[in-house]
Amino acid sequence: MSIVSESAADAARTALSGDTILSVKDLVVEFPRPGQPTNFRAVNGVSFDLRQGETLGLVGESGSGKSMTALSLLGIVPAPGKIIEGSINLRDRRIDDLPVNELRRVRGNDIGMVFQDPMTGLNPVRSVGSQLTESAMRHQNVSKREALEIAYHALDDVGIPAPRERLQAFPHELSGGLRQRVMIALALINHPEVIIADEATTALDATIQAQILDLFRERLSVATMILITHDMGVAAEICDRIMVMYAGRIVETGTIEEVLTSPRHPYTVGLLSAVPKFDIRRPKLVPIPGIPPTAEDIVRGCPFAPRCRFAESKCDDRPALEYTDGRLLACWNPRSATEQPQ
Amino acid sequence: MTDIANEQKPVVPAIPKGRSSGDAETIPVTQQTIQTLTKRVLELLFLLMFISTLLFFLLRLTGDPAAVLAGETGDQEQLELIRKQYGLDKPLIVQYGVFLYKMVQLDFGSSLANAQDALGLVFERLPTSFTLVIIAFTANLIVSIPLGAWLGSRPDRTGRKLAATAVFIAQGIPGYIIGLLLIQLFAVELRWLPSIGNQGILSWIMPAITLAAFQAPQVVRVISANVAEAMREDYIRTARANGAGFNTLLWRHALKNAMLGATALIGAQVSFLVGGSIITEVIFAWPGIGRLLVTSVQTLDFPVVQAAVFMIAIFVYFAITMTDIVFLFIDPRLRRQRA
Numbered sequence: 001m002s003i004v005s006e007s008a009a010d011a012a013r014t015a016l017s018g019d020t021i022l023s024v025k026d027l028v029v030e031f032p033r034p035g036q037p038t039n040f041r042a043v044n045g046v047s048f049d050l051r052q053g054e055t056l057g058l059v060g061e062s063g064s065g066k067s068m069t070a071l072s073l074l075g076i077v078p079a080p081g082k083i084i085e086g087s088i089n090l091r092d093r094r095i096d097d098l099p100v101n102e103l104r105r106v107r108g109n110d111i112g113m114v115f116q117d118p119m120t121g122l123n124p125v126r127s128v129g130s131q132l133t134e135s136a137m138r139h140q141n142v143s144k145r146e147a148l149e150i151a152y153h154a155l156d157d158v159g160i161p162a163p164r165e166r167l168q169a170f171p172h173e174l175s176g177g178l179r180q181r182v183m184i185a186l187a188l189i190n191h192p193e194v195i196i197a198d199e200a201t202t203a204l205d206a207t208i209q210a211q212i213l214d215l216f217r218e219r220l221s222v223a224t225m226i227l228i229t230h231d232m233g234v235a236a237e238i239c240d241r242i243m244v245m246y247a248g249r250i251v252e253t254g255t256i257e258e259v260l261t262s263p264r265h266p267y268t269v270g271l272l273s274a275v276p277k278f279d280i281r282r283p284k285l286v287p288i289p290g291i292p293p294t295a296e297d298i299v300r301g302c303p304f305a306p307r308c309r310f311a312e313s314k315c316d317d318r319p320a321l322e323y324t325d326g327r328l329l330a331c332w333n334p335r336s337a338t339e340q341p342q
Numbered sequence: 343m344t345d346i347a348n349e350q351k352p353v354v355p356a357i358p359k360g361r362s363s364g365d366a367e368t369i370p371v372t373q374q375t376i377q378t379l380t381k382r383v384l385e386l387l388f389l390l391m392f393i394s395t396l397l398f399f400l401l402r403l404t405g406d407p408a409a410v411l412a413g414e415t416g417d418q419e420q421l422e423l424i425r426k427q428y429g430l431d432k433p434l435i436v437q438y439g440v441f442l443y444k445m446v447q448l449d450f451g452s453s454l455a456n457a458q459d460a461l462g463l464v465f466e467r468l469p470t471s472f473t474l475v476i477i478a479f480t481a482n483l484i485v486s487i488p489l490g491a492w493l494g495s496r497p498d499r500t501g502r503k504l505a506a507t508a509v510f511i512a513q514g515i516p517g518y519i520i521g522l523l524l525i526q527l528f529a530v531e532l533r534w535l536p537s538i539g540n541q542g543i544l545s546w547i548m549p550a551i552t553l554a555a556f557q558a559p560q561v562v563r564v565i566s567a568n569v570a571e572a573m574r575e576d577y578i579r580t581a582r583a584n585g586a587g588f589n590t591l592l593w594r595h596a597l598k599n600a601m602l603g604a605t606a607l608i609g610a611q612v613s614f615l616v617g618g619s620i621i622t623e624v625i626f627a628w629p630g631i632g633r634l635l636v637t638s639v640q641t642l643d644f645p646v647v648q649a650a651v652f653m654i655a656i657f658v659y660f661a662i663t664m665t666d667i668v669f670l671f672i673d674p675r676l677r678r679q680r681a
Contacts, residue, residue: 017677074582074583076579076582076583078579101587104585104586104587105584105585106585107583107584107585108583108584108585109585112583112584113581113583115576115583117576120575120576120577121576121577121579121580121581122577122580123577123581123595123598123599124577124599124674124675125598125599125602125673125675126594126595126598126671131581134581134584134586134588134594135584135585138584138585138586139585170674170675172674172675183580186580187583188585189387196432265623306644
């Protein structure tokens with residue numbers, strides 16, 4: 001069951017230059033549903049390529065499968081969830097079926113991940129330095145002394161003032177913004193090829209959020225990155241390309257300009273209408289009615305149809321992710337290119 | 343009192359120097375240790391005063407020591423004589439004053455049973471009791487911490503579920519039953535170990551296991567629950583995402599956090615060990631303070647009871663203080679509070 005047709009994938013590949021670093025094909029992550037015969041598909045047939053130097057935005061509401069997609073790239077989907085279909089290739093190497101001890105060499109070394117909540121994401125009883133050196137010593141085969149030097153530079157690189165002293169600090173002694181910088185330093189310390197930032201700015205104050213976004217822009221503009229966010233504004237700031245996810249599927253992808261200026265999928269249109277804009281006169285935000293399907297719901301047809309103003313009878317069949325008027329979409333009834341977002 | 347305070351002091355230099363954070367708002371761990379100790383010593387003085395007073399009046403309510411001393415054959419004249427000799431003829435409040443005055447000088451009087459110095463009797467038995475408690479406590483931690491961590495690391499596995507059930511059942515078995523079962527097996531049936539008194543190194547095994555059993559199941563369960571909780575925390579996911587293996591996650595990340603809650607319990611449970619050691623010493627006829635205390639209560643030997651309770655109170659307090667200090671070292675959030 002290939003969601004992306006071969007020609008579509010080929011076309012997408014040529015749309016942007018640069019070597020493909022990470023290639024995900026037909027990824028399915030399932031969780032058992034207690035007391036029910038069928039499993040819940042948190043990620044349902046996701047395919048995408050990530051090219052060198054590209055920042056790919058993964059956008060969608062909570063529970064749309066963004067984080068599960070990211071966790072499955074590192075093979076750390078929380079039990080009892082499992083990858084049951086698909087493949088993940090890092091350059092030419094397939095990594096989703098690696099034995100655990102080899103997979104551990106990928107984690108933090110080839111792919112670094114920044115998590116959402118810097119308050120709980122660092123170990124409260126271990127110093128910043130010891131958490132950084134642990135990772136450096138594991139992957140770079142260096143002594144404790146060398147690792148401390150690496151850790152010092154890692155903190156310096158993410159703009160932490162007085163990095164030497166901060167090595168001895170404990171997480172509770174740092175502000176939220178500094179802690180998130182430590183999390184970023186931890187993700188970058190082994191110079192991974194791919195960086196995944198999972199809602200890396202969501203838990204922060206607006207001003208700190210802006211600082212962290214600046215950090216991403218300045219230090220990571222050439223990095224190959226997947227940015228997961230539910231905030232279209234954040235995605236617009238730093239992403240080159242956007243994938244919109246809904247109920248475990250990709251429903252629309254395109255360059256940042258395409259998606260922001262002419263969204264085609266009704267869900268993307270809805271997401272954009274729910275973002276506050278200060279430069280237009282009409283201040284009213286338009287929420288998307290209803291809620292996404294939960295783990296209990298069994299979805300047939302288009303998962304967005306129950307909330308979609310444009311749903312028709314054919315939406316009872318599931319639309320595939322296909323090229324429609326030059327855009328990759330999963331919708332029977334896309335909005336026209338000229339139509340303004342609501 | 344000063345002697346005892348001095349005995350506790352060596353704790354301070356034994357503690358390694360804390361790292362200074364370089365932050366002006368925080369105070370070094372050594373200074374906090376000294377502050378904690380000073381506070382504890384002052385609290386201890388009040389506590390000892392309170393316990394001694396309580397004990398003094400309770401003991402006076404339970405019986406007449408003169409009658410015990412005179413024995414069943416003693417007549418009224420003998421009783422009067424004994425009362426005069428021990429100052430028991432004076433009003434209770436005067437007796438209390440004299441008692442306090444002497445207690446401040448660490449003079450608890452002589453044993454009514456054999457005229458030996460009461461505190462001397464206690465000190466004589468202190469090392470045996472103390473060593474037994476330390477051995478049991480250490481053995482308990484050596485077994486309970488890794489066992490609890492193992493049980494909590496993957497609580498859904500079948501082997502661990504069975505082991506956790508066994509620990510749960512063990513928690514329901516009173517420590518003295520375990521002592522009696524040990525005697526039945528190793529002393530009566532197998533004749534491997536001596537069951538009574540201190541007859542050399544083998545004699546320590548069963549009392550130590552019995553005493554450890556008073557505390558161990560609870561420690562295992564608390565550590566296991568804390569580790570299970572810690573393994574679900576975000577920082578474990580962060581460490582996993584950086585390639586940490588299961589052992590690193592468990593021993594270097596989760597256990598350290600799990601120990602925070604467990605240390606409070608272990609410290610509070612030292613009082614269980616004291617209670618347990620009294621029972622254990624009676625079961626194994628162990629020549630320690632616990633058995634001395636029980637015998638002295640039975641014979642209404644007030645001075646010895648008072649001296650023994652006095653020492654036990656100091657010991658329990660000492661243990662609680664040590665817990666506080668251990669906390670300072672394992673929890674950085676306590677360590678660097680503003681002064």
